[in-house]
Amino acid sequence: MAAKQKNGSGMISTGIAAQNRKGRFNYTILETLEAGLVLKGPEVKSLRMGRATITEAYAAERDGELWLFNSYIPEYQGGVLSRFEPRAPRKLLLHGKQIDRLLGESARNGVTLVPLDIHFNSRGLAKLTLGIGEGRKKADKRHAIAERDWQRDKARLMRNKGRED
Structure with a gap:
């Protein structure tokens, strides 16, 4: 993922503007796609x-x-005078075939459309990464935590082993 890059005014020109970290934890993401946002x-x-x-x-x-x-x-x-509703619904821009496929999958397979992040692409346009996910059970979440901890411990062991040589 792209790192946050700030231009002279302190604003993000490319990179992630908002992220849903719990999305990948609470759902098993089967597929991701990028959608435009009407803002x-x-x-x-x-x-x-x-x-x-x-x-x-x-x-x-x-x-x-x-x-x-x-x-x-x-x-x-x-200093902008125009006000907007902070929690207003925002339209997602996708092709008609993509919308039909996503709605069909969510109706048939019971998958959920999970927003994973909002980022700015190389052209400076706001995009939403949308994940197609299945909800995880409590045991699956425990397994994910154990796997993450093991990966962290394994990296620590390998790093310390390299120092001993």
Whole structure:
């Protein structure tokens, strides 16, 4: 993933603006895809400041289109007069075939559309990484924690072994 790069005004020009770390823990992500976001100017400026959160956000269908619900983008405080609702639903931009496939999979297979991160691509456009995931059970979460701890311990052992030689 791209690192945060700040331009002269302290804003993020490319990289991750908001991340849902719990998304990969609570769900087994089967597939990811990138969707565009319909945003207003002050929302983009606020995203570039890196103050948004999507930990409680979810993607769902409304009127045959995909929308991002419950994402929080705070108001930009840079002297802009236009106000917007911080938790307003935001439309996701996908091709019609992609929307049909995602809605069909969620209806048939019971998968969930999990927002994983909001980032800016190389052209400076805000994009949402959307994961198609299945919910994990408590035992699966414990297994993931044990696996993560083992990987950390293994890396520590290998690092210490290299110092002894």
